[in-house]
Amino acid sequence: MTHVKKSSPPTISDVALAAGVSRATVSRAFGRPGLLSQATVERVQKIATTLGYTPNQTARALSTGRHTNIAIVVPDVANPFFPPLIRAAQAGADVAGYSVFLGDSDEDAAREQTLVQRLALQVEGFILASSRMPDEQIQAVAARQPVVLVNRDTSGMARVLIDTAAGIEAAVEHLFELGHTAVVYVSGPAASWSDQERRRAFRSATRRRGMTISSVAASRPTFEAGRKVTAEVLATGATGAITFDDLVAHGLLAGLLEAKISVPEQFSVIGCDDVLGASTYPALTSVSARCEAAGQIAVELLINAMHGGQKSDVRCVLETRLVVRATTAVARKPGRRGR
Amino acid sequence: MTHVKKSSPPTISDVALAAGVSRATVSRAFGRPGLLSQATVERVQKIATTLGYTPNQTARALSTGRHTNIAIVVPDVANPFFPPLIRAAQAGADVAGYSVFLGDSDEDAAREQTLVQRLALQVEGFILASSRMPDEQIQAVAARQPVVLVNRDTSGMARVLIDTAAGIEAAVEHLFELGHTAVVYVSGPAASWSDQERRRAFRSATRRRGMTISSVAASRPTFEAGRKVTAEVLATGATGAITFDDLVAHGLLAGLLEAKISVPEQFSVIGCDDVLGASTYPALTSVSARCEAAGQIAVELLINAMHGGQKSDVRCVLETRLVVRATTAVARKPGRRGR
DNA sequence: CTGTTAGCGCATTCAC
DNA sequence: GTGAATGCGCTAACAG
Numbered sequence: 001m002t003h004v005k006k007s008s009p010p011t012i013s014d015v016a017l018a019a020g021v022s023r024a025t026v027s028r029a030f031g032r033p034g035l036l037s038q039a040t041v042e043r044v045q046k047i048a049t050t051l052g053y054t055p056n057q058t059a060r061a062l063s064t065g066r067h068t069n070i071a072i073v074v075p076d077v078a079n080p081f082f083p084p085l086i087r088a089a090q091a092g093a094d095v096a097g098y099s100v101f102l103g104d105s106d107e108d109a110a111r112e113q114t115l116v117q118r119l120a121l122q123v124e125g126f127i128l129a130s131s132r133m134p135d136e137q138i139q140a141v142a143a144r145q146p147v148v149l150v151n152r153d154t155s156g157m158a159r160v161l162i163d164t165a166a167g168i169e170a171a172v173e174h175l176f177e178l179g180h181t182a183v184v185y186v187s188g189p190a191a192s193w194s195d196q197e198r199r200r201a202f203r204s205a206t207r208r209r210g211m212t213i214s215s216v217a218a219s220r221p222t223f224e225a226g227r228k229v230t231a232e233v234l235a236t237g238a239t240g241a242i243t244f245d246d247l248v249a250h251g252l253l254a255g256l257l258e259a260k261i262s263v264p265e266q267f268s269v270i271g272c273d274d275v276l277g278a279s280t281y282p283a284l285t286s287v288s289a290r291c292e293a294a295g296q297i298a299v300e301l302l303i304n305a306m307h308g309g310q311k312s313d314v315r316c317v318l319e320t321r322l323v324v325r326a327t328t329a330v331a332r333k334p335g336r337r338g339r
Numbered sequence: 340m341t342h343v344k345k346s347s348p349p350t351i352s353d354v355a356l357a358a359g360v361s362r363a364t365v366s367r368a369f370g371r372p373g374l375l376s377q378a379t380v381e382r383v384q385k386i387a388t389t390l391g392y393t394p395n396q397t398a399r400a401l402s403t404g405r406h407t408n409i410a411i412v413v414p415d416v417a418n419p420f421f422p423p424l425i426r427a428a429q430a431g432a433d434v435a436g437y438s439v440f441l442g443d444s445d446e447d448a449a450r451e452q453t454l455v456q457r458l459a460l461q462v463e464g465f466i467l468a469s470s471r472m473p474d475e476q477i478q479a480v481a482a483r484q485p486v487v488l489v490n491r492d493t494s495g496m497a498r499v500l501i502d503t504a505a506g507i508e509a510a511v512e513h514l515f516e517l518g519h520t521a522v523v524y525v526s527g528p529a530a531s532w533s534d535q536e537r538r539r540a541f542r543s544a545t546r547r548r549g550m551t552i553s554s555v556a557a558s559r560p561t562f563e564a565g566r567k568v569t570a571e572v573l574a575t576g577a578t579g580a581i582t583f584d585d586l587v588a589h590g591l592l593a594g595l596l597e598a599k600i601s602v603p604e605q606f607s608v609i610g611c612d613d614v615l616g617a618s619t620y621p622a623l624t625s626v627s628a629r630c631e632a633a634g635q636i637a638v639e640l641l642i643n644a645m646h647g648g649q650k651s652d653v654r655c656v657l658e659t660r661l662v663v664r665a666t667t668a669v670a671r672k673p674g675r676r677g678r
Numbered sequence: 679c680t681g682t683t684a685g686c687g688c689a690t691t692c693a694c
Numbered sequence: 695g696t697g698a699a700t701g702c703g704c705t706a707a708c709a710g
Binding site for chain 2: 705
């Protein structure tokens, strides 16, 4: 009986020894099988698997500079907008043989910067979703390695944009047709490209129709934030609101309920991103956002870039549309709410 | 004018050269500042930052075996149960200086195994949440490096368990008190420990009260799966259902609505995990699950284990409770549904 | 306190 | 086709 006791995982040397070949041969058996004879490749592979050998990515990366890792960083993993995006990206990376780091910046630019820095030397590329970093920092990262942005329109960089502006336009139109003349936009994170786009679209669409507008700020895109601004929203005298995202809309719905304002009879609400589906009550009218497609396309672009595809400055725009459900209705007559 | 053009990031040698010290000194300035004089540490640090030097984790890891990376793998990132858990774990890892890999097994044991294998040599430890792998495989992983399980009760291993069984018990009691005598359990993934626990709790609690039970299977824990089993659920003749999780419950709610069965008047529904909050309509009665706490505790345990804490076989149980909302009511009289 | 030496596991020139 | 060196960037003994 032979006792072979090795606590540490088998290395390329172990395989080489057992197979009676040099370490270089083992290396090639995995990295460039084409350079070896069919026979040796198979033999080495076989011995490797019986030994339980797996090429050490770390060592390989140190030697080649290729890590076969990517990182995806988001402002808030728990925001339902991101999981589908992450999931799709992860899946795409997976089939391409890449592992993925996940970073959560907690909506904070400095934290995001730290994360990126910490990860930079371990990954071949970044997907920065709804990045809160200033353009210069993003460009600094991109100068070193491939980056693809999601919902951030920095020229000269690869980016996939979910064009919710068009959806917001439709949302305004929808409210207008229902007779609303005074509407309010509940904004999201100031550093968010999406928020800027939506605000801009809101402003121009309402102006064009001669509607009265106002705007209140929800600090973070959360249920709680939405609930808290309810009074402020009502104080504007508007009869309908378009919110930064569904979370805020959902919070507003809750706040309205507490304030005994019935939706949609007395007040209309439209969300954005359509991540809650029909699960709210009343079912939320919202602007769709194809976050899953965004994630999938983002990895594709990234992998392409990492494989030497030189075309950065790709600008991929995903269309959106208004999904009308049950939180919007004909405007109540003004001046009688809450009395 | 001196042109210094280096495309690759600065290495320890660059800093050493610029600071007029040896590479070892630079290394210590970052890794063991205590071994150096205050003065040199500061000087090296300063030069390092002006050069934009960041220690190369990959090289460091190759040399030390310490990667300062962990991995967290889940069956489905998009399942709302996991994001808060991931977020909490990520945050904890972050303050401890660890970066985190994310793996999505897509509910598949083989994929999970592959992921773990690919990641194993790049991380110091794993958080396996709701692992679908068989015990032996999990133990094999744990034999090589620290692992902490979430919602998986394998003895001898560190694990944090969300004790939904107690909540299910309460759910059954709740239905019983409302006069329900025939109830059905809509099960989730067979490989899921949580599902087994819930099924077991359901069975024993109902038996003790002499209730009539049945069970139907939802392949995956999704809205769609829940919706699809609606007919099957109704065919059991039960007046109330307890589902594997909120997603399935939500789907069932939708299916019931389509079938013109009103909830809770004609049929009661109780979910599990309480991830939808009050956002469904009617607001879902559910068993709470502290997924965020689970994530936080899981990293703590893992970091502890990686830092040499020898006590594996920690079994941390998180209590749950029944959150009664609006999908449960007194049982209708039997024999009249749907006619 | 600091410099010197020797690898960590692998991929890659070169020779043969 | 295959083997023998060399180095990726860093840390860990050893010296001094």
